[in-house]
Amino acid sequence: LPQNHDQNKRLFLGCNWKCSIETTDEVDELCDALNRMWRSLTKDEKRKVELCVNPPFVYLDRVRMRLTGEISLGSQNVFDARGPNIGNTGTTTAKMLRSLGCSSVLLGHSDRRNNLYETDELISDKLKKALSAGLGVTLTIGELPYQRRWGLALVALRKQLSVAMKGIEPDEWNRIVIAYEPVWAVGEGATPCSPEEAQRIGSYLRRLITKRVSPDAAAACRLTYTGSVNEKNAAEYASLEDVDGFVVGRAGLDTTSLRSIIYTLASSSE
Numbered sequence: 041l042p043q044n045h046d047q048n049k050r051l052f053l054g055c056n057w058k059c060s061i062e063t064t065d066e067v068d069e070l071c072d073a074l075n076r077m078w079r080s081l082t083k084d085e086k087r088k089v090e091l092c093v094n095p096p097f098v099y100l101d102r103v104r105m106r107l108t109g110e111i112s113l114g115s116q117n118v119f120d121a122r123g124p125n126i127g128n129t130g131t132t133t134a135k136m137l138r139s140l141g142c143s144s145v146l147l148g149h150s151d152r153r154n155n156l157y158e159t160d161e162l163i164s165d166k167l168k169k170a171l172s173a174g175l176g177v178t179l180t181i182g183e184l185p186y187q188r189r190w191g192l193a194l195v196a197l198r199k200q201l202s203v204a205m206k207g208i209e210p211d212e213w214n215r216i217v218i219a220y221e222p223v224w225a226v227g228e229g230a231t232p233c234s235p236e237e238a239q240r241i242g243s244y245l246r247r248l249i250t251k252r253v254s255p256d257a258a259a260a261c262r263l264t265y266t267g268s269v270n271e272k273n274a275a276e277y278a279s280l281e282d283v284d285g286f287v288v289g290r291a292g293l294d295t296t297s298l299r300s301i302i303y304t305l306a307s308s309s310e
């Protein structure tokens with residue numbers, strides 16, 4: 041098994057590289073910087089925080105070869121087709137990802153939901169495939185700006201999570217990281233969600249899982265916040281009861297920011 045598989049008691053820090061890095065030289069450079077940063081951490085920080093990087097498919101093998109095995113590897117997607125793996129030229133199966141040393145996949149990101157029109161049903165289908173292949177899933181859910189304006193944030197989140205949770209077996213919840221990503225809070229120039237709101241949503245999601253599935257499932261999964269998290273604001277979220285980590289975009293490409301966010305997360309947990 042990949043080294044960090046199932047270490048769900050650790051706080052989670054996912055790094056979604058998106059398509060930010062487009063050359064192998066830059067990939068190697070970032071991997072080397074990540075290795076140096078990881079070596080500089082204390083034992084306690086390493087024990088408390090799981091760092092997971094999510095490069096594009098084409099770099100996964102290269103990153104796994106170059107990066108310390110103590111940093112988890114996740115893909116940004118899996119198998120873009122519904123149904124069995126027959127005649128799906130150009131897709132990537134969960135088994136392929138497992139064999140490369142991935143421990144998880146990122147699913148449901150707003151880029152894929154909103155720009156590539158992925159439905160809740162397709163995401164749920166992919167989630168089942170990933171889990172049954174033994175992978176973990178970082179499931180991103182989030183409301184669009186208009187849904188927030190109209191007071192429909194919880195309705196949107198409930199729908200996205202409800203469809204996804206149908207595909208999760210009771211004993212698989214410890215392989216789930218839920219990333220709450222208010223879409224209006226992502227990317228350059230966006231205002232991050234306030235810590236109060238992130239906690240309100242986190243606690244709502246935890247209660248929803250408790251009610252619909254079980255208290256064990258709600259305790260086993262990790263709830264993270266994502267959207268403009270950086271070294272300056274991480275502390276405001278890290279102390280929240282229902283925030284067990286972050287998924288970062290831009291900050292994940294800068295190892296000085298990552299170092300600081302890991303310090304903040306580790307200091308927030310006893």
Ligand SMILES: O=C[C@H](O)COP(=O)(O)O
Binds near residue numbers: 226
């Ligand atoms: O997957 C990451 C999110 O889209 C957040 O990106 P960001 O941290 O650059 O706002």
